[in-house]
Amino acid sequence: MAQRTGKSKNGKVPNATRRLRLGLGIMLTLLLVVGGKLFLVQGLDVGGMAEAALNKRMTQTVLPAERGSILDADGTVLANSVIRYNVVVDQTVNTKTETFKRLETVDGQEKLVDVSRDQGISELAGALGMDKDDVRKAVTGESRYYIVAKDLKPDVEDRISKMQIPGIVTEGVSKRVYPNGSVAGGIVGFLQDGYTGQAGIEQTQDELLKGKDGKRLFEIGADGLRIPVGLDELTPPEDGKDVKLTLNSDLQYFAQQAIQSQSDKLGAEWGIIIVMDAKTGNLIAMADTNSPDPNNPGLVAAKDRGVRSVAAAYEPGSVEKMITAAALIEEGKSSPLDTFTLPPSYTVDGQTFSDSFAHGTEERTLAGILGWSMNTGTVMAGQRLSKEQRHDWLQKFGIGEAPDVGLPSTASGILTPADQWDGRQEYTVLFGQGVSQSTLQTVRAFQTIANNGVMLQPRLIDSYISPDGSEEKAVQQPPRQVVSDNTAQQVQDILESAVTEGQIKDAAIDGYRVGAKTGTSESPCDDGKSGFCGYTASIVGMAPMDDPRFIVEVVLQRPKGSIYGITQGPVFRSVMSQALRTYNVQPSTGEPARLPQYAK
Numbered sequence: 386m387a388q389r390t391g392k393s394k395n396g397k398v399p400n401a402t403r404r405l406r407l408g409l410g411i412m413l414t415l416l417l418v419v420g421g422k423l424f425l426v427q428g429l430d431v432g433g434m435a436e437a438a439l440n441k442r443m444t445q446t447v448l449p450a451e452r453g454s455i456l457d458a459d460g461t462v463l464a465n466s467v468i469r470y471n472v473v474v475d476q477t478v479n480t481k482t483e484t485f486k487r488l489e490t491v492d493g494q495e496k497l498v499d500v501s502r503d504q505g506i507s508e509l510a511g512a513l514g515m516d517k518d519d520v521r522k523a524v525t526g527e528s529r530y531y532i533v534a535k536d537l538k539p540d541v542e543d544r545i546s547k548m549q550i551p552g553i554v555t556e557g558v559s560k561r562v563y564p565n566g567s568v569a570g571g572i573v574g575f576l577q578d579g580y581t582g583q584a585g586i587e588q589t590q591d592e593l594l595k596g597k598d599g600k601r602l603f604e605i606g607a608d609g610l611r612i613p614v615g616l617d618e619l620t621p622p623e624d625g626k627d628v629k630l631t632l633n634s635d636l637q638y639f640a641q642q643a644i645q646s647q648s649d650k651l652g653a654e655w656g657i658i659i660v661m662d663a664k665t666g667n668l669i670a671m672a673d674t675n676s677p678d679p680n681n682p683g684l685v686a687a688k689d690r691g692v693r694s695v696a697a698a699y700e701p702g703s704v705e706k707m708i709t710a711a712a713l714i715e716e717g718k719s720s721p722l723d724t725f726t727l728p729p730s731y732t733v734d735g736q737t738f739s740d741s742f743a744h745g746t747e748e749r750t751l752a753g754i755l756g757w758s759m760n761t762g763t764v765m766a767g768q769r770l771s772k773e774q775r776h777d778w779l780q781k782f783g784i785g786e787a788p789d790v791g792l793p794s795t796a797s798g799i800l801t802p803a804d805q806w807d808g809r810q811e812y813t814v815l816f817g818q819g820v821s822q823s824t825l826q827t828v829r830a831f832q833t834i835a836n837n838g839v840m841l842q843p844r845l846i847d848s849y850i851s852p853d854g855s856e857e858k859a860v861q862q863p864p865r866q867v868v869s870d871n872t873a874q875q876v877q878d879i880l881e882s883a884v885t886e887g888q889i890k891d892a893a894i895d896g897y898r899v900g901a902k903t904g905t906s907e908s909p910c911d912d913g914k915s916g917f918c919g920y921t922a923s924i925v926g927m928a929p930m931d932d933p934r935f936i937v938e939v940v941l942q943r944p945k946g947s948i949y950g951i952t953q954g955p956v957f958r959s960v961m962s963q964a965l966r967t968y969n970v971q972p973s974t975g976e977p978a979r980l981p982q983y984a985k
Contacts, residue, residue, distance in 0.1 A: 444605050449557040450596030453625035455573050455586055457634040458667075458847060463573050464563050464587065464679065470542035470555045472513065472533040476526040479552035487549040505550040512544045513537075524552065536560075546601075563679040568638045571692045572630070572671060572792065572845070575679035584682070584690055586628055586846070589791050593849060596625030627850040631667035636660060639963050640672035644939065647956045648674045651944035654919075657694050658956070659828045660964050661936040663927060666832065666841030666861075668790065669935070669964065671695075671825075691794055695787075698796040698821040699921050699942070702904030703758045705779075705817030708830060709767050710755055710879055712778035715872045718769040721752045721879050724984035731761040736809045738764050741905070741948070752879045753982030756887025758903060760816050767815035775814055776803035781867050782830040783840065784822050790845035791859075798822035818906055824923075828938050831902075831925050834880070835933035838873035840865045881930045882980035891954030892926055894962050896972035900933070901926025901957065908943055919943030924953040928961055929973045937961045 452466035482502055489498045510520040513534045523533045533553075537545075542555045561576050574585020582591035599622035640658040648656035653674075660670040675689040682690055713719035728746050730739040738760045754762030767775065779785070785800030799821045801810070810819035825843055833840040842862040849857045868876075880900030883889045892901040903924045907917040925938035937960050939953040964970075 444554075444603055446554060446601045446603075447557060448599035448601060448620075448622045449559050450598050450622035451624040452559055452561065452596065453594040453627040453850075455594075456627055456629045456850075457569075457632045457637075458630065458669075459633065460629070461634045462564055463569055463630070463632075463634065464561065466559050466561050468539055468557055469535075469560055470537040470539070470557050471535045472509075472537065472542075472545060473554050473556055474524045474528075474531050474533050475552040475554075476524060476528045476531055477552070479524045479550070480526060482551040485549070485551050502551075505548060508548050509533075509545065509550060509553065512541055512548075561679075565634060565638075566680065567676040567678040568634055568641065569630075569632055569671075570677040570679050570682070571673055571690060572632070573679055575677070575682045585692065585792060586630070587679075588793055590628050590846075594625040594628060596852075597623040599623070624852040626852070628846060629848045629850060629856075631662075631665075631669065631844050631847045632671070633669050633967060636964060636967050637670045637672060640670040640960050641674075641676055643956055643960050644672050645674050647939070647953070648941060648944075651941060651946060651951065653941040653944040655689075655693060655697075655942045657697070657824045657938070657940040658960055659694050659824055659936070659938050660960065661828050661832055661843065663832045663835035663933050663936050666844045667847070668825075668843055668845045670960075671845075692792050694824050695790060695792050696794045696796055696823070697942075698798040698823050699908065700819070700821055700906035701817040701827050702906030702921065702923065703760075703763075703816050704827055704831075704902050704904035704923055704925050704938075705820070706755050706758065706763050706815070707834065707876060707880065707902050708778060708782050708784075709763055709770075709775075709815045710751060711782075711834065711868050711872060711876045712770055712774065713751070713766055714875050715778075715868045716770065716774060719751050719766055721750065721875050721980055723751050723766075724748055725751070725754065725762050725765050727754075727759060727761045727765065731765055733764060733768065733812065734808055736812055738812065748984035750981055750984060752882050752980035753887070755879050755902065756883040756889075756980075756982045758888065763816045764812045767812065772803040772806065772811050775811070776800070776806075779814065779820065782833060783826055784820060784830070786826075787823075788825050788829055788843045790825070790843050792845065796823045798826060817904055824938055824940050827923075827925055828936050831927060831936050831938075833867050834873050834876045835927040835936055836873075837870045838866055838868040840867050877927075877930060877933065878978035878980055880926065881978040882982070884926075885977050885979050886982050889924070889926075889954060891952060892924065892957050894928060894958055894965070897928050897962075897965060897970075898930035898973040898975070898977045899926055899928045899961070900930050900978075901954075903953070905948060905951070920948055920951070922948070922951045922953060924957045926957060926961065928965065929970060930977065931973045931975050934968070934970055935961060935964045937964065 451468055454462055455464040484499050484501050486497050488495050506521050507517055510517040572585050574587035575583050577583040582588035599620045602618040644656040644658045656674045658672040661668055671694040673693050675685050677685045677690045727749050730737055740759045740761055749762050779800055787795045787797040813819040829843055841864050846859040848859055877900055884892050884899050884901050889901050892899055906921050908919045908921045910918040921942055923940040927933040927936050937957055939956045944951050
């Protein structure tokens with residue numbers, strides 16, 4: 386039998402066979418092309434199509450970081466945040482879903498199970514503590530965004546998220562709470578729109594307090610339903626740090642009540658009290674009148690929402706005489722018992738100065754000049770300092786230098802260069818006129834004398850506490866020796882004698898030795914016109930003089946009534962006494978200084 390070769394007798398392949406081979410070749414070619422394409426798309430994804438498709442399926446939920454708390458020195462909470470969640474539904478997705486799948490643990494293994502919409506609604510109602518019919522109404526409709534419930538705690542949010550109900554998502558919100566209301570309200574500050582620090586510590590420490598938000602990424606299908614076995618990534622939030630202040634909230638409250646009462650009594654525009662620890666520079670209290678409640682700061686005028694202790698600069702008046710006395714003693718130009726013959730008024734270089742009380746020609750000591758706050762004697766004694774020395778000593782005591790305590794709008798005050806002083810200003814700076822400063826700058830100067838001539842920068846922020854509990858002390862500027870220990874002690878004796886022998890006897894505290902100085906200055910009108918519109922009255926002092934622990938200053942702006950009837954001694958005494966009791970400072974044991982006020 387002849388063998389078949391697929392060829393005709395003349396040796397040619399039949400047409401049918403050629404067509405079959407050609408078709409097979411084309412099919413193989415197409416398979417190679419398609420296979421190669423699939424390899425590129427699914428294996429190599431050269432064009433990023435798979436990644437693009439995945440991105441389209443991804444949904445992100447923000448997990449807000451918990452804002453750090455603001456605490457007082459004892460850990461009392463002045464501001465803290467709580468994380469709450471809103472449950473939101475896309476009704477267009479939930480309404481059209483009769484069943485959905487989710488992963489559940491069955492017999493110790495994770496399995497995909499079918500869940501009916503009705504079951505999902507029942508579970509959601511149970512977690513929310515709502516009526517099932519009310520929840521059904523809330524998730525049914527055509528709205529793409531509808532809030533089902535608000536203000537849920539994190540554990541409830543976690544339960545709801547695990548239900549994986551179609552169209553249901555949770556949104557985290559942070560609620561800021563100020564448990565102590567207006568106590569230190571201006572210092573603590575408040576938030577803008579509930580998120581960003583607007584004033585006080587909330588503003589200056591915003592970055593540290595707010596932390597870093599986290600996120601949750603998960604896949605949804607084309608139908609808007611969450612894919613149970615799809616990608617689910619969680620980036621936990623990084624909570625903010627707590628800010629611990631040096632304030633004592635109890636003493637802060639006491640000081641606020643004291644200054645508000647005094648301001649109301651005398652019809653003043655505003656008032657300030659500062660309490661500082663002379664040994665550390667820690668600010669124990671900084672009280673302002675009309676302090677805002679950060680829970681609702683709009684209840685007070687905008688001008689009252691800051692911290693005047695650091696922001697308001699004014700002529701300090703006679704409290705500045707302490708610096709003049711310290712400069713004279715340190716420069717060897719005078720001593721506390723040097724005597725000066727003081728006429729009823731004193732004229733120098735065509736400028737005439739008088740005192741707040743009438744007197745004849747008197748023989749006064751330097752201690753007596755300060756003890757009775759005499760401008761005539763201060764100018765006469767201050768002449769012994771050159772203009773440059775007068776300027777430089779004010780500068781050494783921190784006048785013109787803004788203390789950085791971590792608050793916004795801190796005033797530097799005004800200390801004009803000596804070569805720009807006019808004929809009168811070169812003398813008025815000796816008793817606190819022609820120069821301006823904040824209350825905190827004045828307190829810092831007196832702290833220097835109380836601390837044996839060593840200036841410490843005021844401290845309001847004590848430390849930062851991380852979420853893990855570790856505590857980091859705030860950076861403190863190095864101390865600065867301004868005058869010698871001997872000079873500081875002599876000035877302390879002058880200040881104490883102003884209470885024991887001078888005109889500030891109402892500042893005395895039973896059982897404790899006290900030193901103080903008063904000040905009164907003219908307050909220029911707010912409209913900038915010439916003249917003045919009242920007085921700024923103040924007293925600043927220290928106790929106990931055996932080893933001074935606290936500085937207290939009381940300031941009232943434009944109180945009503947006679948300047949000679951305005952006294953801050955009782956308020957100073959009340960607040961200083963409270964500070965001494967709060968910190969269990971032992972009563973004085975030594976004899977008080979009683980420097981003669983008149984020449985013998």
